[in-house]
Amino acid sequence: MAVLEREEKVGGILGAIERVGNRLPDPATLFLIAIIILILLSAILSAMGVSAVHPGTGQELAATNLLTGANISRFLIELPRIFADFPPLAIVLLCVMGVGVAEKTGLIAVSLGSLVRAMPKSLLTLTVVFAGVQSSLATDAGYVVLIPLAGLLFHSSGRHPIAGIAAGFAGVSGGFSSNLLVTSLDPLLSGISQAAARLIDPGYEVLATSNYYLMFALVPLFTIIGALVTDKLIEPRLMRTSPVQAGKMEPEADPTPEQRANERRGLRFAGLTLLGIAALFGAAVVPEGAMLRDANGTVEPFLRGIVAIIFISFLSIGLAYGIGARVIRSDRDVVRMMSQSMSEMGGYIVLAFCCAVFIALFAWSNLGAILAVNGAAFLQAAGFTGLPLLLAIITVSAFINVLIGSASAKWAILGPVMVPMLMLLGVTPEATQAAYRIGDSFTNPITPLLPYFPLILIMCKRYVPDFGIGSLIATMLPLAVWMGMGALLLFSGWYLLDLPLGPGSVIHMPVAP
Template sequence: MFAFIERVGARLPDTAILFLWFCAAVILASVVAAGLGASAVHPATGETVAAASLLSADNIRRFLTDMPRTFADFPPLAMVITVMIGIGVAERSGLIAAALTRGVTRVPRALLPAVTVFAGIMSSLAVDAGYVVLVPLGAAVFAAAGRHPIAGLAAAFAGVAGGFSANLFITSLDPLLAGITQTAARVVDPEYTVLATANYFVMVALVPLFTIVGAFVCTRLIEPRLGTWSGTLPDAPATETSLERRGLRAAGLVLFATVAATVALTLPAGAPLRDPVTGSLEPFYKSLVALTAILFLLMGLAYGRAAGTITRGEDGVRLATDAMSSLGAYLLLAFLVAHFIAFFNWSNLGVLTAIGGAGALRSSGLSGSTLLVGMVVVTALINLFVGSASAKWAVMATVFVPMFMLVGITPEATQAAYRVGDSVTNIISPTLPYLPLILVAGARYVPGFNLGSLIATMLPFSLAFLLSGTLLLGTFLALGLPLGPGVEAFMTPAG
């Protein structure tokens, strides 16, 4: 099946042209849906949401007048460009290649897939920075170890996107989803409170599970299909020289100093990277992209100066400029993907899809644990079309949380089912904002790597994560294990 998907994908045109087709398909679908009068009542607001034709006068005007803003407001765009300034200098100075060459000698070959998937899962602490930094790095690490770089890209991508709902720590997504869940729960119980730790035990349990499952899929399914890679790692040194060792020491000192400065800016009460009112670390989390760019930039400059690849200030500017010039393919694809996603939102097809999926599950006649498993599957399907976890949950929670409470399922259990299904199909969704970055990273090592290649590579991870995550949630339900501190899945009759 995976080979068939890849063969079909290989016959497709260039990914940029493919997204032009996608845009045309959404335009056609919007015209048909609007013509048929497709509409639904938004469960959160009570307002009627109707399909809007993208060929209406308002949307044509919106498309033409907002085109620059649609592109500029594309969420990953500024992040990718910012981080690339730092990473570009680090890469072109030789730091990343030298660090990878040393690093792969320290990580046992057999553990490389597991370490890569685990790092991807934990990267959700940095919100979306894992897409920008870790996915390309995973490909480079595997290539430096003599393994197929697409396997490394896939392992990192599976961890970052497919494992986004798992972590050993509370992330910025937890309080956001808990707030939406609490609002929906208070429709039934005005005093109900949902904590950010509502699904903490499930999140933690998913980390080793997805790490093991992801490593197995990578090693036993993906790498055998990919075969032997005959390319070379860009700018990779054959052996470590004395200048490179000196450069790595200089970069290490900069790393230590930068981390120490970040700690000083974050941990003390009233520190700049703490919220001045609540004292939370939200400003720190929001600063991680900028901190990552600064860290790589300083380390790259320090390495280049010590290793002799940077001898004057103009060299650093040249390296940064070269890095930015390599973003041409990404910028074109990002422009098309930004408009594809915008068309989906302007036409209201995404909201209608979410409401329709919720209605289908509501009328399915399922109950108890079966109802929660059904919600996992429906969420995974809707996630193919509506990527935003919070936007999707804002619609679904208003329907499912009160409905499930009335049949004895706690809001926390409903949220847990949603979280299991929410991220596992990110890696095969054409609406993922970071898709252009992943495709460009893959094409760097395998010319012609396109959307079909990516879906064929990632589908085994998606199916494995969906199956194992659902089984884990079922185990929690069957054994009556708490989903978080003091949180049960089912209400007592008194509750």
């Protein structure tokens, strides 16, 4: 009875969060509301004479009234450039065009499916979680292909299918920020972080690989935790509380011999192309004096070109697979796939516009810099700095994530405040971004406002018809909690050992000579 009461309580609290969250406007509308509030606040604080002294330059930063004639004229004149110069926009769209070809040809889905099928049953859970984490290269492929496939594989192996769905869901959503490769999320977040960092240091640059080492380390951590929790806690509980009714599911039709032959040929072509690309860029990076090394011998040109490299790589292997699998028969097919991928980015482009306007006006108002200076002074006086502050950012981000699902939308609002404030406390933008990414990841599986949450619920109902939202939350909650605890411990160790977060990316701001 106590267990049931606890589950009902959890379901009730999360049900209330869902109802409140559903009443929130669209993220783009939230930005427009924030812009209106910012404009009014700038006028009020400017009239009050609010200001602060920049600790680095000694310059006085006064609140700027955005409603003056000069600023209104400036806004109207510079609006197109504000949008066009928004750092993440071109980067993300370029990545999407390349990844889109690999996704539309079926390469990513087939690769993930082959990875799961090739593993022995004893490693099935581990493989499903790992493939889910890696699917952040193309999120839709993970949610739409991997998760239902995991349910079928578990069912056909005599295991509880919802345990397979839970394992896949935990990997795809809980491990969303982590990956063995750089994904389109990396340049998106780093672009926002860079724009925020330049409120303090106009020349500061945040690379797309700024959190790569930490995100790489999270992959085996999330994989092991996800597999252990699923096997030891989730599946035994599901066997007791949600038995599967026999004969309710029919396996999907297997691909025809011709389709399998095409897929194998496509994978062979893609594999050879990937080896060729690796050899090509290896020759351009590894030897001394290689074209992608600078005069000092560092690989910074390679790192700065990582977005273009992602585009070229995914486009090339996608083309190779499509030709081998006979999905691509002419140049029109490639253009169509690129166009479809770009058309699916319409919502992001609208959100990027609102985000770009908010960040630009926030910079013009000087409120971000003033808040950062005063906030840093307060935190220094309170002694709340360093690791406790970063852990607090992780916790706050995790709770906010339950109500607002978009990673970029939250960071576009939190970044301009958090990044400059922590820079003045000696913490790099890369470290602040890393703390946010961890908090924004492990609560995804229990976020009712996640766009794919209803889809996952429908998948579960195919096996257990009375499986409701409370059941799904109760199933995913242990995974979210344990993944969160593991991530917090890893981040704490990373901070205490002062390890680099990525190539050339450190935790603490360098001390001026």
